[in-house]
Amino acid sequence: MPCRYAPLVPKHEPTHDPARLRLAVDRASPVPLYFQLARQLEAAIEDGALTPGSLLGNEIELAARLGLSRPTVRQAIQTLVDKGMLVRRRGVGTQVVHSRVARRLELSSLYDDLLAAGLHPTTRVLHNTRGHPSAEAAAALGLPAAEPVTVVRRVRLTHGEPMAYLCNYLPCDLLELADGQLEATGLYALMRRRGITLHSAQQTVGARTATDEECGLLAEPPGAALLTMLRTTYDDRGRPVEYASHVYRASRYAFEFRLLVRA
Amino acid sequence: MPCRYAPLVPKHEPTHDPARLRLAVDRASPVPLYFQLARQLEAAIEDGALTPGSLLGNEIELAARLGLSRPTVRQAIQTLVDKGMLVRRRGVGTQVVHSRVARRLELSSLYDDLLAAGLHPTTRVLHNTRGHPSAEAAAALGLPAAEPVTVVRRVRLTHGEPMAYLCNYLPCDLLELADGQLEATGLYALMRRRGITLHSAQQTVGARTATDEECGLLAEPPGAALLTMLRTTYDDRGRPVEYASHVYRASRYAFEFRLLVRA
């Protein structure tokens, strides 16, 4: 058999007829119409009712079928295009992307990720006091080096096994952190609970060999490779709200994420 | 001095008057109006004409001043919100984000990144033949394990110093790769040149200690920590076009990127 790279969609025809999709919006609902439609299309793709490569049917017709205006339908489609689930081609149509990769792009909390993965995360608080930040931490937070900050050092475990060693620096009047809270949940959840809206983060991911102290904390043999992450997190006003220096056991953790090519 | 976390914008007033911004669109230009406006706002932010925290002025007025409709102005603003440069708040206004972090989110080519950083990247091709893929590579590309693929192994250097060891697997009828081309430029540039439109990628970043072979290729001492990346790249039709297994010298390379919290 020759080495072929056949297109996955030989013709631009819908695999299932998208006209048969059960789509309807509820105008009495407080949920925006474009959002209702986007959710239904997303569900149809995940259920397999809209198969990869199938065409969606043109926007005008879709709008007429649903009793919506075209801009509203476009807005719904756009949100899925932004998520990478649909692709638009002028003169062709809107097509469901083939790859079924997990969507992961948002700023995620390690605790929530582990919880969602069923890994029973727990936290051991080593340190939770005011202290002076390192030079990088002060610079990242935009504070003078003499200004004290909240310093939190934790070991994160899954099923009782150490997974990561987390150092975090926060402006000290941002929120109060009780040890009990830090053991019960993640830092981001505590920040959200205090009305802080996270907006973006700058991350640097690297690797190095573990120090003796880290080997002890993480139960790794001497000379083990660790995955490192430095992160500065900003709220929706653009204020830095956290500087983090984390190390992960490379034998038990890796970063997984998806990138979209921006237009 | 007490530990204060003063808001960076004491009052919601523009630091510079955005009404004085020199904004104008050219209706004769083939460039979309919303895009022209977005570019000008972006430039104003980067120049400092729009200072972090300043308000943009309401959309209605901005539209009137430019002779545009409000949806068009909204579209321009939305592109900058998506980039993380602006923040909208209902009842308040549209505000320039404070943090001046580099925007980096797109799927990037190592070669282009190094070139842009002035690091004079070069490539040594170790291997460029058809061969059988590993099980993971075949699975990632959606091909049977018996199907031969193009296997490319390269060492990437900067200023003559090894930086990374790159193994790539491609469907073999996707494109022809001459050694000379691989030495002169990056793989993504060659793919684009062949009309392949990259769309998204799934990446896994981890760490491990180097093997003896890798130490030799990368001029690292035994037991050195390496940064590893596995990547599957898809084109705009959703077809997998590349599976990559890269290792980077942790002493000379780290991944840097920015995350936005999705709404």
Add this chain to the structure above:
DNA sequence: GAGTGGTCTAGACCACCGT
């Protein structure tokens, strides 16, 4: 209550794709 962004409509013309 005044002002803001969030949503929505019913049209219009253009640019690009494939046949």
Add this chain to the structure above:
DNA sequence: CGGTGGTCTAGACCACTCA
């Protein structure tokens, strides 16, 4: 050439924030 998405208009009403 017909059909598709890309862009744009001139309004409208609502929800939220803040004084």
